[in-house]
Amino acid sequence: MGHTFDELRAIVGDRGLISSAEELHTYECDGLTNFRVMPRAVVLPNTTEQVQAVVRICHRERMPFVARGSGTGLSGGALPVENGIVISLARMNRILEVDFPNARVVVEPGVINLDVTGRVSPQDYFYAPDPSSQSICSIGGNVAENSGGAHCLKYGFTTTHVLGLEVVLPDGSLVHFGGKTLDAPGYDLAGVFVGSEGTLGVATKIILRIVKRPECVRTLLAAFPSTNEAGAAVSDIIAEGMLPAAIEMMDNLAIQAAEAAVHANYPNCGGLLLVELDGPVAEVDALMTEVKKICSSNGAPEIRVAQSDAERALVWKGRKAAFAAMGRISPNYIVQDGVIPRTALPQVMSEIERLSQAGGLRVANVFHAGDGNLHPLVLYDRRIAGQEEAAEALSSQILELCIAAGVAPSTHCSFRIPRKSFQLLASVAKSPVNTCRTRPNPQGSRNVIDPRRWTPQLNPKRAACIRRCATNSWRLWEMRMCMRRLPRMPWPEFSRSW
Amino acid sequence: MHAATAADAVAGVQPKLVIEPGAERELAEILRLSNEAGLAVIPRGNGTKLGWGNPPTRADLILSTTRLNEIIEHAWADLTVTVEAGCTIQRLQETLAQHGQRLALDPLWPEKATIGGVLSANDSGALRLRFGALRDLIIGATIALADGTLASSGGKVVKNVAGYDLPKLVTGALGTLGVITRAVFRLHPLPRNTRSFSVAAASAEEAKRFVVAVQDSKLAHTSLQCHFSDDTSPVSDILFEGTEAGLAAQENQLRDLAEHAAVSEASRSTWTAREELWDFSDRPCTAIAKISILPASMARTMKLVENIAKRQQVRWRALVYATGLGWLRLEGKPEALRGALHELRSELEAQHGSLVALHRPEKMPAFDAWGSAGDALPLMKAVKQQMDPKSTLNPGRFVGGI
Numbered sequence: 001m002g003h004t005f006d007e008l009r010a011i012v013g014d015r016g017l018i019s020s021a022e023e024l025h026t027y028e029c030d031g032l033t034n035f036r037v038m039p040r041a042v043v044l045p046n047t048t049e050q051v052q053a054v055v056r057i058c059h060r061e062r063m064p065f066v067a068r069g070s071g072t073g074l075s076g077g078a079l080p081v082e083n084g085i086v087i088s089l090a091r092m093n094r095i096l097e098v099d100f101p102n103a104r105v106v107v108e109p110g111v112i113n114l115d116v117t118g119r120v121s122p123q124d125y126f127y128a129p130d131p132s133s134q135s136i137c138s139i140g141g142n143v144a145e146n147s148g149g150a151h152c153l154k155y156g157f158t159t160t161h162v163l164g165l166e167v168v169l170p171d172g173s174l175v176h177f178g179g180k181t182l183d184a185p186g187y188d189l190a191g192v193f194v195g196s197e198g199t200l201g202v203a204t205k206i207i208l209r210i211v212k213r214p215e216c217v218r219t220l221l222a223a224f225p226s227t228n229e230a231g232a233a234v235s236d237i238i239a240e241g242m243l244p245a246a247i248e249m250m251d252n253l254a255i256q257a258a259e260a261a262v263h264a265n266y267p268n269c270g271g272l273l274l275v276e277l278d279g280p281v282a283e284v285d286a287l288m289t290e291v292k293k294i295c296s297s298n299g300a301p302e303i304r305v306a307q308s309d310a311e312r313a314l315v316w317k318g319r320k321a322a323f324a325a326m327g328r329i330s331p332n333y334i335v336q337d338g339v340i341p342r343t344a345l346p347q348v349m350s351e352i353e354r355l356s357q358a359g360g361l362r363v364a365n366v367f368h369a370g371d372g373n374l375h376p377l378v379l380y381d382r383r384i385a386g387q388e389e390a391a392e393a394l395s396s397q398i399l400e401l402c403i404a405a406g407v408a409p410s411t412h413c414s415f416r417i418p419r420k421s422f423q424l425l426a427s428v429a430k431s432p433v434n435t436c437r438t439r440p441n442p443q444g445s446r447n448v449i450d451p452r453r454w455t456p457q458l459n460p461k462r463a464a465c466i467r468r469c470a471t472n473s474w475r476l477w478e479m480r481m482c483m484r485r486l487p488r489m490p491w492p493e494f495s496r497s498w
Numbered sequence: 499m500h501a502a503t504a505a506d507a508v509a510g511v512q513p514k515l516v517i518e519p520g521a522e523r524e525l526a527e528i529l530r531l532s533n534e535a536g537l538a539v540i541p542r543g544n545g546t547k548l549g550w551g552n553p554p555t556r557a558d559l560i561l562s563t564t565r566l567n568e569i570i571e572h573a574w575a576d577l578t579v580t581v582e583a584g585c586t587i588q589r590l591q592e593t594l595a596q597h598g599q600r601l602a603l604d605p606l607w608p609e610k611a612t613i614g615g616v617l618s619a620n621d622s623g624a625l626r627l628r629f630g631a632l633r634d635l636i637i638g639a640t641i642a643l644a645d646g647t648l649a650s651s652g653g654k655v656v657k658n659v660a661g662y663d664l665p666k667l668v669t670g671a672l673g674t675l676g677v678i679t680r681a682v683f684r685l686h687p688l689p690r691n692t693r694s695f696s697v698a699a700a701s702a703e704e705a706k707r708f709v710v711a712v713q714d715s716k717l718a719h720t721s722l723q724c725h726f727s728d729d730t731s732p733v734s735d736i737l738f739e740g741t742e743a744g745l746a747a748q749e750n751q752l753r754d755l756a757e758h759a760a761v762s763e764a765s766r767s768t769w770t771a772r773e774e775l776w777d778f779s780d781r782p783c784t785a786i787a788k789i790s791i792l793p794a795s796m797a798r799t800m801k802l803v804e805n806i807a808k809r810q811q812v813r814w815r816a817l818v819y820a821t822g823l824g825w826l827r828l829e830g831k832p833e834a835l836r837g838a839l840h841e842l843r844s845e846l847e848a849q850h851g852s853l854v855a856l857h858r859p860e861k862m863p864a865f866d867a868w869g870s871a872g873d874a875l876p877l878m879k880a881v882k883q884q885m886d887p888k889s890t891l892n893p894g895r896f897v898g899g900i
C-alpha cells in the first residue's frame with residue numbers, strides 16, 4: 001500500500017493526498033451523516049490528467065474509489081467504501097469558459113453551483129438548477145444527482161442544463177458525451193450519465209447552458225386554513241393554464257420552524273403557498289391578478305406579494321432554510337424524500353397526519369407542489385428512549401404511503417407492469433443479498449457492505465442509488481431495470497476494477 | 499400480419515413480413531421470437547421518417563406499432579400523459595387540448611407521425627427553444643427489448659431523478675435498442691394567445707445579430723428561426739405566447755430591438771416551414787440534412803454553405819433555429835450533393851458541430867447518414883451489444899454501423 005500511496009502522491013503532490021486519520025474524518029460521510037466509513041486516503045487532483053492517472057492506479061490495484069464534490073448529498077453517494085479512496089474534485093473549481101452569445105459555460109466539476117450564477121450575473125444571466133444547497137454543492141455533484149430546486153418546475157432539472165461532459169471512465173480512459181452543440185450523433189450518453197450517482201465515471205469538465213434573467217420576478221404568499229385548500233388552489237392555477245416558475249407549499253410546523261430560524265415573516269396558517277411568476281412585466285402582472293383571485297376563491301384570507309427584492313429573498317430564505325430550521329423546533333429529525341402525483345396530496349397528507357398522531361410524533365411537510373416532490377420531516381428527540389426507532393418506523397411508513405400513492409393507478413388507467421414489478425422488487429429488497437446492497441437503506445438497517453460481496457459489475461454507489469429509488473415505486477421498478485440491464489451495460493471495466 | 503410489399507421497403511431493402519401486434523405483450527413476444535430466430539426487425543410507426551439513418555444491413559420483418567395507439571391516461575392535474583407508441587402526435591394533441599394542455603413539441607407531419615417514431619428519431623421543431631427537446635419532456639417509457647422483456651422506466655411524476663435514465667437512452671436511438679411501446683410525458687398548458695412576427699435582414703450576418711440580440715434580451719419568446727437561401731435575403735420569425743397584455747408589450751420591445759428592420763405580423767403557418775423542405779414534387783434530386791451548430795456561428799455557417807454550394811453547383815435553402823439546429827435542403831446532381839454534404843460535414847465537425855443526412859436521392863453515391871460520434875462510439879457499441887447482442891433491431895442503421 002505504501003508504494004501505491006507514493007504513486008498517488010507523485011501524481012497529486014504532497015498536499016493533494018490526505019492520509020492522516022484526523023484529516024480523513026472530514027470525508028467519512030456526506031450529508032447522510034448517520035453512515036460513516038473511513039476511506040484509506042483522499043486524493044485531490046487538480047487536472048483531468050491527474051484524475052485519469054489516479055483512476056488508472058485504482059483500476060490496476062482493484063481499489064474502489066468514490067468521487068466527491070462538496071459532500072452535501074443526502075443519499076450517501078459520496079460515502080467512502082471501506083478500503084477505498086475518495087477522489088475529491090474540490091480543487092478542480094475553475095470556470096473555464098463563458099460564452100454569452102451562445103449562452104454556454106464550461107466548468108470543472110468542483111465549481112460551486114452558485115458561483116456559476118455569480119460569474120454570469122453581471123451580464124444578467126443565471127444558472128437555473130437551484131438546489132437548496134446551491135451555495136455549497138458542486139456542479140459535479142449536481143450532475144451525478146440530477147439535482148434541482150424549486151424553480152425546476154419551469155426551468156427543468158440539471159439534465160436539461162448539461163449539454164456535454166468530459167468523463168474519466170473507471171479504467172482511466174477519457175470520453176466525451178454530448179457537446180456544445182445539440183443532438184450530437186449517437187446515443188444520449190450525457191443524458192444517461194446525469195443522475196447516475198457517480199456510478200459511471202468521474203466528470204472532469206461540464207458544458208452548461210445558462211439562461212437570461214427574466215424581466216421581472218414576483219413572489220406571492222397565500223395563507224390557507226390547511227394544505228388541502230392550498231392544494232386545491234394549485235390545481236386551479238394549473239387548470240387555468242399557468243406554469244409558474246415555482247410553487248411551494250409548507251404546513252404549519254414547517255412555517256413555525258422557518259419563522260424561528262430566519263424570521264421570514266410568514267403568515268401563521270395551516271397551509272402556506274408560495275407562488276413565483278417570472279417573465280415580462282405586463283405578462284406577470286396579468287397572471288398575478290389571476291393567481292390572487294384563485295387563492296382567495298379557495299379560501300385564503302391573507303395574500304401578499306413581496307414588494308421588493310429583499311422581501312422576495314427573505315421569502316426564499318425561509319423556504320430554503322426550512323429543513324435546517326427543524327433544529328429550532330426539534331432536537332432531531334429525519335428527512336424523507338418522496339414523489340407523489342400532485343393529485344394524491346390531500347389523501348397523502350391526511351394519512352401522514354393520522355400516522356403522526358398514531359405514532360405520537362410530529363411531522364412537518366414541505367412540498368414542491370409544482371412537481372409533486374414531498375419532504376415529510378419526522379421530528380423526534382434521540383434522548384428519549386425508543387423515539388429514534390419510532391421515528392424511523394414512522395418515516396418508513398410514510399415512505400410506503402408515498403410509494404402506494406405513486407403506484408396506485410389513478411382512476412381509469414392500468415399500469416400493469418410497474419405494479420407487478422413493485423411487488424417483485426419489494427420481495428427482492430427483503431432478500432439478504434439486497435439488504436446488503438441497499439445499505440444505507442430507508443429502514444435504517446445497519447448491516448455493513450463488504451464490497452467484494454457485491455456482484456462484480458456493481459459500483460458501491462449503487463447502494464445509494466437504490467436507497468434513493470426506494471422513495472418512489474416507479475423508481476423501484478427503474479432500479480430493478482438498471483440492476484438487471486445497465487450494470488451489465490459495459491461501462492468499461494467495472495467488472496475488472498472489482 | 500401480412501406479406502411485405504414494395505411500399506414497405508426500407509431505404510431500398512425489402513423486408514418479407516409486416517406484423518402489427520395489438521398489445522405490448524404481443525409485440526414483445528414477437529420480438530423475442532424474431533430475436534431467437536435471428537431475424538432482423540425494423541420497428542415502424544407510420545413510416546414518415548423510415549428513410550432516416552443508414553439503410554439496414556438486413557430487414558426481415560417490420561414490427562408496426564400502429565395498433566398500439568391508445569392514450570392511456572391524461573392526468574391533466576398532474577400535467578402528465580401516458581400514451582402508446584402508435585398514437586399520432588395530432589391525435590394526442592387533440593385529446594390534451596380538451597383540458598387546455600399540449601405536448602410542447604412541434605415535430606414534422608404531426609397528423610401522421612407517431613409518438614414512437616418521433617421519439618426514436620428525436621425530432622423536434624421550433625418550440626424546442628423554450629420547452630426543450632424530447633429528452634426534456636419524456637419522464638417515463640416502456641420498452642420491448644430484443645429478448646422480449648418489457649422494461650418500464652421512469653415514472654409519471656414530473657420530477658424523476660433517480661436511477662439511470664432509460665427513456666433518454668432510447669430517445670434518438672432510432673429503434674436500435676428496443677421498441678418503445680409507451681411513453682409518459684410532462685405537459686404544458688396551451689398558450690392563451692399567440693403572435694408571430696417576421697423580421698427581414700439584409701444579410702446572414704444581420705440575421706445572426708438579430709437572433710443573438712433577441713436571445714440576449716428580456717423577451718420571453720417561444721420560438722425563433724431564420725430562413726436562408728441562395729436567392730432570397732434572410733428572414734427571421736419569432737413567436738410569442740401569453741396574455742394579450744404581455745404580447746402587446748413584447749411586440750413593442752421587439753420593434754425597438756429590430757431597429758430599422760422591417761417587422762411584419764406573420765401567419766402561424768410559418769412554424770411548419772420545415773415541412774416544405776421535404777417537397778419533392780418538381781425536383782427529385784434533393785438531399786436534406788440536419789445540421790447542428792453554435793447559434794452564434796449561424797452567419798458563418800451560412801456563408802460556408804453558400805461557398806460550398808457555389809463550388810459544387812447545387813441550389814440550397816435552410817431553416818435554422820436559435821437553438822443552433824438547422825435543416826438544409828440541397829438540389830443538384832447526385833455527385834455534387836454528396837460532395838457538398840461531405841465538405842460541409844467536415845467543416846462543421848471541425849467546429850464541434852454535426853451534419854446528419856436525413857434524405858438522400860436514390861442515385862447519390864453512398865454517404866454515411868451520421869458522421870462522427872466521437873470518442874464515445876466504443877461505449878455506444880457496447881451499449882448496443884448489451885441491449886441487443888444479436889443486432890436484431892434495425893441492424894446497421896445507426897452511428898458507426900450500429
Ligand SMILES: Cc1cc2nc3c(=O)[nH]c(=O)nc-3n(C[C@H](O)[C@H](O)[C@H](O)COP(=O)(O)OP(=O)(O)OC[C@H]3O[C@@H](n4cnc5c(N)ncnc54)[C@H](O)[C@@H]3O)c2cc1C
Nearest residue numbers: 069070071072073077131132138140141144147148198203
Ligand atoms: C441542506 C441541504 C439541502 C439540499 N437541498 C437539495 C435540493 O433542494 N435539491 C437537490 O436536488 N438536492 C439537495 N441537497 C442534496 C445535495 O446538495 C445535492 O444532491 C448536490 O447536488 C450534491 O452535490 P455535492 O457537490 O455535495 O456532491 P457530493 O455529495 O459530494 O456527491 C454526490 C454524488 O455525486 C458524485 N460525484 C461528485 N462529483 C462527481 C464528479 N465530478 N463526477 C462523477 N460523480 C461525482 C459522488 O460520488 C456522489 O455519488 C441538499 C443537501 C443539503 C445538505
